[in-house]
Amino acid sequence: MIKKQRAFLKWAGGKFKLIDTLTELLPEGQRLVEPFVGAGSVFLNTDYPSYLLCDINKDLINLYNIVKQDPEKYILAAKALFVPEMNQKEAYYKIRTEFNLITDPFVRSVYFLYMNRHGFNGLCRYNRKGGFNVPFGSYKKPYFPENELRAFSEKSQKAEFRCIGYEEAFDLTKKGDVVYCDPPYAPLSTTASFTTYVGTGFSLDDQALLARKSRHTALERNFPVLISNHDIPLTRELYHGAKFATIKVQRNISQKGSGRKKVDELMALYDDCYHSENG
Template identity: 65%
Template sequence: MKKKRAFLKWAGGKYGLVEDIQRHLPQANTLVEPFVGAGSVFLNTDYDDYLLADINPDLINLYNLLKTNPQPYIEEVRRLFTSEYNQKQAYLDVRRQFNESKDIQFRSIAFLYMNRFGFNGLCRYNKKGGFNVPFGSYKKPYFPEAELEFFSEKSQKATFICAGYKETFDRVRPESAVYCDPPYAPLSHTANFTTYAGNGFSLDDQAALADIAERTVAKQKVSVLISNHDTTLTRRLYHGAKLNVVKVKRTISRNGAGRNKVDELLALFQPPAE
């Protein structure tokens, strides 16, 4: 099957790691993803069904809209992919309306528009919950119609929930596999740590996720795969897992010379063989 791209730009998206993740994901009936993000793993695997979660309600509302009523949504959002809306003031107006609105349909349309027209496809909110990514100044942002349609078709096998990782793990049942793509641990103590959807993912969360993964494996007899930076900290946290190292290209500065390959871990927690 040809590799499928997500319709959203996404920091830390797993499109480039899909083949490695596929190799280490175990067979199961259901794939559970507590950090679904843009959904590259979902789009490029073939399970009977999926439980896909994220703490960002705008993301989950958009996915549910695409699942239940895709064509009106696609036609409406297409209207914003014009030169008229590819201007800073137009972008700022849509962003302001988004932050003032509670209408799910409008927020979902604006969310995709801002994802494609905003700077670097970032998804960032301030402490008051306002989307605050600046205008991106792209020549002609791509309208991902084919990607939207494929996502909608594939989503018929999925249940999307707005939930944290602890709540999502509570819903894991036997015959499942779990893939976790949390906000990554910092490469160093001085590294900036990204605030995601208004909530920081702390080092305590990193430890709690590893602990919940181990407990779920023991209780439900399922396998849990976690991706993260390869650091002393993550190796300690995942000491009970089978560790696989993969190299991933990361942009660490604005110029081309800043594109380096860094090591990432794929940590697989598995129940003991009977």
């Protein structure tokens, strides 16, 4: 059994635990395109000749490009913050305040990893003014992912990282591509709405537009598009015409340990072969 590669970031909705199922569902192709790359677990645990990895989070894409280009310089700078005196509330909030004031890409990328590992639950969240606002996490000894950073940098030599929205990512697709979409999930209920980590959120209208874009792209350009989301009546309706697979997953982002329960996850595959056979 091949050892799975962990991402160096903690991430809400990360796909590490679903990799075995996902790799079975993802078709072969020349390039994997991810319009919502997140922590990159799918990228790290698949073997396509090349990758186009996109996200609207500028800090995330900036970080990935820096780790790709100069991992040793980055590791040296980031590791210096993973010391006991920096694992304190006052130190964390000082870094968070500086992060929200500075524009230097390298410093922001170093602070981003620090806050990801020292902040609450590894969340990545910004306020309406664009300020990072995740509270201190109070962990005994935050882990510094040195090996994971090097592995990411090595694998990323086959990847292009772009800070663009999903529509632009779809527009850059070409014959031979395989697309995997892991959008912010539709809420399980009207009270469980989770605001996405950038900007104003991913609305139900966005969910519908993504579904339509995925379906049309698969049909018009003749390559497969796989989407993951909560398995609820809404998503089954949105992804009509797709082939469905359902898997159980552990929800890892929850304030109460007792609130972490298994929920069904839907994998919807738009495949040109399927459509041509079924009309």
